[in-house]
Amino acid sequence: MTFHKSLCLITKNSLLQRIIKENIQISKRWYLPRRALMYVPGDDTRKLNKAFKIDVDCIVMDFEDGVAANRKEVARNTIRKLLENGKPVKPRNYDWAIRINSVPSGLCKDDLEVILTADSVPDSILLPKVDTVSDIQYFTDAVNLYMKHDKQINLIMYIETAMAMINLPELCNSTINLSKSSKFRLSTLIFGSDDFCANIGITRTNESTEILYARQKLVLVAKAYGLQAIDMVYIMYKDFEGLKKQSAEGARMGYTGKQVIHPAQVPIVQDAFMPNQKQIEWATGVIKAFEEHQKSGKGAFNYDGVMIDMPTMKQAQNIINLVKSV
Amino acid sequence: MTFHKSLCLITKNSLLQRIIKENIQISKRWYLPRRALMYVPGDDTRKLNKAFKIDVDCIVMDFEDGVAANRKEVARNTIRKLLENGKPVKPRNYDWAIRINSVPSGLCKDDLEVILTADSVPDSILLPKVDTVSDIQYFTDAVNLYMKHDKQINLIMYIETAMAMINLPELCNSTINLSKSSKFRLSTLIFGSDDFCANIGITRTNESTEILYARQKLVLVAKAYGLQAIDMVYIMYKDFEGLKKQSAEGARMGYTGKQVIHPAQVPIVQDAFMPNQKQIEWATGVIKAFEEHQKSGKGAFNYDGVMIDMPTMKQAQNIINLVKSV
Amino acid sequence: MTFHKSLCLITKNSLLQRIIKENIQISKRWYLPRRALMYVPGDDTRKLNKAFKIDVDCIVMDFEDGVAANRKEVARNTIRKLLENGKPVKPRNYDWAIRINSVPSGLCKDDLEVILTADSVPDSILLPKVDTVSDIQYFTDAVNLYMKHDKQINLIMYIETAMAMINLPELCNSTINLSKSSKFRLSTLIFGSDDFCANIGITRTNESTEILYARQKLVLVAKAYGLQAIDMVYIMYKDFEGLKKQSAEGARMGYTGKQVIHPAQVPIVQDAFMPNQKQIEWATGVIKAFEEHQKSGKGAFNYDGVMIDMPTMKQAQNIINLVKSV
Numbered sequence: 018m019t020f021h022k023s024l025c026l027i028t029k030n031s032l033l034q035r036i037i038k039e040n041i042q043i044s045k046r047w048y049l050p051r052r053a054l055m056y057v058p059g060d061d062t063r064k065l066n067k068a069f070k071i072d073v074d075c076i077v078m079d080f081e082d083g084v085a086a087n088r089k090e091v092a093r094n095t096i097r098k099l100l101e102n103g104k105p106v107k108p109r110n111y112d113w114a115i116r117i118n119s120v121p122s123g124l125c126k127d128d129l130e131v132i133l134t135a136d137s138v139p140d141s142i143l144l145p146k147v148d149t150v151s152d153i154q155y156f157t158d159a160v161n162l163y164m165k166h167d168k169q170i171n172l173i174m175y176i177e178t179a180m181a182m183i184n185l186p187e188l189c190n191s192t193i194n195l196s197k198s199s200k201f202r203l204s205t206l207i208f209g210s211d212d213f214c215a216n217i218g219i220t221r222t223n224e225s226t227e228i229l230y231a232r233q234k235l236v237l238v239a240k241a242y243g244l245q246a247i248d249m250v251y252i253m254y255k256d257f258e259g260l261k262k263q264s265a266e267g268a269r270m271g272y273t274g275k276q277v278i279h280p281a282q283v284p285i286v287q288d289a290f291m292p293n294q295k296q297i298e299w300a301t302g303v304i305k306a307f308e309e310h311q312k313s314g315k316g317a318f319n320y321d322g323v324m325i326d327m328p329t330m331k332q333a334q335n336i337i338n339l340v341k342s343v
Numbered sequence: 344m345t346f347h348k349s350l351c352l353i354t355k356n357s358l359l360q361r362i363i364k365e366n367i368q369i370s371k372r373w374y375l376p377r378r379a380l381m382y383v384p385g386d387d388t389r390k391l392n393k394a395f396k397i398d399v400d401c402i403v404m405d406f407e408d409g410v411a412a413n414r415k416e417v418a419r420n421t422i423r424k425l426l427e428n429g430k431p432v433k434p435r436n437y438d439w440a441i442r443i444n445s446v447p448s449g450l451c452k453d454d455l456e457v458i459l460t461a462d463s464v465p466d467s468i469l470l471p472k473v474d475t476v477s478d479i480q481y482f483t484d485a486v487n488l489y490m491k492h493d494k495q496i497n498l499i500m501y502i503e504t505a506m507a508m509i510n511l512p513e514l515c516n517s518t519i520n521l522s523k524s525s526k527f528r529l530s531t532l533i534f535g536s537d538d539f540c541a542n543i544g545i546t547r548t549n550e551s552t553e554i555l556y557a558r559q560k561l562v563l564v565a566k567a568y569g570l571q572a573i574d575m576v577y578i579m580y581k582d583f584e585g586l587k588k589q590s591a592e593g594a595r596m597g598y599t600g601k602q603v604i605h606p607a608q609v610p611i612v613q614d615a616f617m618p619n620q621k622q623i624e625w626a627t628g629v630i631k632a633f634e635e636h637q638k639s640g641k642g643a644f645n646y647d648g649v650m651i652d653m654p655t656m657k658q659a660q661n662i663i664n665l666v667k668s669v
Numbered sequence: 670m671t672f673h674k675s676l677c678l679i680t681k682n683s684l685l686q687r688i689i690k691e692n693i694q695i696s697k698r699w700y701l702p703r704r705a706l707m708y709v710p711g712d713d714t715r716k717l718n719k720a721f722k723i724d725v726d727c728i729v730m731d732f733e734d735g736v737a738a739n740r741k742e743v744a745r746n747t748i749r750k751l752l753e754n755g756k757p758v759k760p761r762n763y764d765w766a767i768r769i770n771s772v773p774s775g776l777c778k779d780d781l782e783v784i785l786t787a788d789s790v791p792d793s794i795l796l797p798k799v800d801t802v803s804d805i806q807y808f809t810d811a812v813n814l815y816m817k818h819d820k821q822i823n824l825i826m827y828i829e830t831a832m833a834m835i836n837l838p839e840l841c842n843s844t845i846n847l848s849k850s851s852k853f854r855l856s857t858l859i860f861g862s863d864d865f866c867a868n869i870g871i872t873r874t875n876e877s878t879e880i881l882y883a884r885q886k887l888v889l890v891a892k893a894y895g896l897q898a899i900d901m902v903y904i905m906y907k908d909f910e911g912l913k914k915q916s917a918e919g920a921r922m923g924y925t926g927k928q929v930i931h932p933a934q935v936p937i938v939q940d941a942f943m944p945n946q947k948q949i950e951w952a953t954g955v956i957k958a959f960e961e962h963q964k965s966g967k968g969a970f971n972y973d974g975v976m977i978d979m980p981t982m983k984q985a986q987n988i989i990n991l992v993k994s995v
Contacts, residue, residue, distance in 0.1 A: 082971060121978070146978070179893035179980065183838050186509050217892045217923040218984045227921045230885030233556035240543045241505035269553045271544040319408060326447070326472070328505065332544045512835050559882030566869045567831035595879045597869040622872075645734060652773070652798070654831065658870045
């Protein structure tokens with residue numbers, strides 16, 4: 018016998034009801050699963066071609082760390098041609114993404130010009146090394162200058178410095194505000210653990226206990242702002258057992274996906290970030306309960322002893338969207 | 344041989360002396376141990392009667408998750424009658440508490456009317472799902488509207504969303520400020536781990552490593568503001584070994600108590616949060632040293648190599664209060 | 670085959686170039702390794718004499734916890750005499766430091782007068798129990814009042830309360846701003862774990878999991894502001910295996926040194942915080958790459974797949990400075 022029970026609490030909060038309703042519609046329009054986010058060097062036509070044959074949620078054509086300094090122009094030309102041809106068709110939908118160079122690199126603006134003036138634009142742009150609000154202001158100005166398409170691009174921000182980790186809530190808040198008058202929408206945070214460790218002077222171990230604070234702060238802030246959180250790279254790309262373990266660990270912490278540096282990592286990672294049966298049942302129940310309450314004109318409610326607020330509703334919706342889309 | 348020594352440092356800081364003195368008096372007046380905080384559904388007369396026969400520090404008569412939506416009125420009527428009869432007498436003092444429904448549920452204000460206009464009021468009110476300062480402003484307004492008794496009620500806040508976890512210091516600060524012109528006093532933070540995990544998308548394990556950041560941030564902020572910190576529920580209420588382990592873990596982190604969902608959990612939890620002999624000796628020593636220094640007109644001081652400031656003094660005082668009261 | 674490559678990205682950001690250049694010059698002038706930071710009671714001439722024969726990075730002559738209240742004047746007189754004689758010469762350079770009493774103790778100002786009006790001043794002053802910006806304002810005023818030497822003293826701040834841990838970024842920021850119009854420079858944060866645990870009510874274990882949040886937040890904030898981070902004391906001074914393990918753990922988290930309470934702890938700790946061959950090679954590579962890029966008039970750059978920003982450059986420079994200086 019326990020004193021704790023499941024219940025459905027019906028309330029009269031119609032504002033919350035409206036917000037959740039709109040939010041679900043936005044979710045349906047925008048939601049792209051990113052269980053595995055795979056990097057492909059933007060200057061390597063062979064690897065690019067190969068990437069589009071892999072069943073992966075998110076393909077990141079890279080302008081940044083995966084491309085040598087003297088190959089940046091080749092990468093721009095290669096990707097520009099791809100953009101002119103439109104998004105490659107695959108058996109199921111996926112996130113067609115580009116990682117540009119960071120604002121402090123001095124290459125960011127020209128990267129954006131190449132991308133945003135093409136005949137088609139990617140679904141998402143990944144901006145590395147975001148440190149302060151001024152980086153996002155710079156990015157916004159460049160998007161406003163070049164973007165002619167009537168489309169909203171997903172912005173995926175890398176958090177990879179100690180200062181960004183300190184300023185993270187403010188950074189999310191400011192970015193969401195800046196996006197309101199621009200053609201992007203903040204969708205995801207990535208934990209850039211390699212740069213972060215170099216920045217702090219951390220020596221990584223396989224257990225990763227030494228970065229636990231940062232790894233858990235990132236996912237907490239992401240979820241507070243309704244964002245996806247993408248976990249660190251598992252560098253030893255031949256160690257599949259280790260990859261599996263670290264992926265499961267990230268999933269348990271609330272991460273929704275993981276960066277991948279080799280095609281062989283993709284199925285393991287996508288498996289680990291697939292919701293399990295229990296989670297799917299929970300999400301289905303939450304959404305069903307919500308729809309029933311909605312009919313009766315009521316808003317906030319409890320499900321299985323937990324009050325369903327917007328972020329929780331989003332978790333449920335994302336689980337169902339993911340299951341439907343893969 | 345060590346270079347580190349115990350000592351008692353005598354200083355002339357008389358302001359601190361006065362603050363500590365007043366603080367101890369406040370502590371004596373207000374301090375209620377809450378090693379185990381046990382939930383009882385507010386609509387279940389049988390369980391309520393049974394609860395008052397249990398030797399437990401804090402009995403929480405529940406209006407929220409433990410009561411189904413169509414039983415809310417029954418709970419209100421049941422508890423109202425209890426309040427009219429006055430606090431049930433038990434062999435030793437205890438915290439007579441009520442968990443109301445959250446502000447976003449829309450039920451909070453009416454819950455408070457039922458409670459605060461009764462002939463006697465509870466010692467403590469537990470407010471779930473506190474997310475922003477506006478929730479506390481709403482609560483303050485309702486208390487100011489209904490509370491006629493010349494008594495200060497302890498406010499116990501649930502922290503159970505990512506956003507609340509981000510805003511936690513500001514939330515404590517604002518609540519303390521709002522309480523100054525009202526008839527409540529912020530005394531405790533509770534880590535609402537189930538809602539928190541749903542909010543973040545965390546999958547709990549028995550080790551709870553995946554929530555370590557949040558669990559330790561909560562206790563740190565609580566102690567910075569001189570508040571008690573109550574640890575999460577151990578859901579598997581038949582696993583006493585697991586409960587014992589998790590209780591000891593919480594106590595080591597600085598938590599002063601734990602939520603309990605079944606009477607059988609109470610003695611194990613109250614044992615785990617009982618200060619050990621070493622802690623009692625330390626606290627006794629701190630207080631004795633303080634009283635001696637006080638006579639000689641001196642304020643801040645060190646004890647056993649550690650400078651005794653207000654929060655530390657409070658820790659010592661709370662340990663002694665707890666030992667005396669149980 | 671991995672999609673991730675090493676590269677050197679050449680950019681045109683000349684402002685960053687200038688900042689990094691100046692920063693390196695400052696580093697060279699100021700950098701003092703503090704792998705082991707050893708306390709010696711300021712009133713114990715025998716131990717002080719012994720301390721200067723030990724090969725240790727940083728000797729802290731203590732006015733605070735290591736000196737009994739009725740011995741404070743003896744300590745002041747003893748250290749004052751030492752200061753009049755000038756910095757004792759040792760086979761290699763070291764940090765000649767003094768820990769004064771905290772601002773709330775009421776002894777801080779007089780301690781500073783004794784120290785700063787002597788014929789020579791120490792390299793560093795350690796200020797315990799920093800809690801709020803007003804403590805630093807008080808310290809700044811006292812330094813401005815007494816300091817006549819044309820020298821900048823390193824300020825080493827103790828973070829040892831819950832409130833300081835909450836306010837840590839603001840505390841660093843304000844201290845750096847206050848130092849601009851004074852003769853000190855914030856160089857280091859120390860995790861004062863004993864006071865911190867008493868302040869929170871934490872019971873320490875050997876694994877120290879219960880303080881992981883605080884221990885990792887401190888090093889993250891330190892590095893964001895370009896500061897050294899000094900790890901907690903290992904109290905069981907006869908357990909060398911435990912000391913070795915905890916030192917390695919701190920080093921992995923990004924700490925650059927550790928507090929030491931017994932001479933026998935020094936070599937173990939200094940070993941643990943010595944950069945390993947891989948780190949030295951990385952740092953050498955970073956600096957070499959930087960110097961080459963500098964010649965070609967370019968600024969920000971990547972090394973080994975990681976973008977080198979100021980904090981990372983500082984890490985590299987500090988590693989090399991440390992290796993050269995010991």
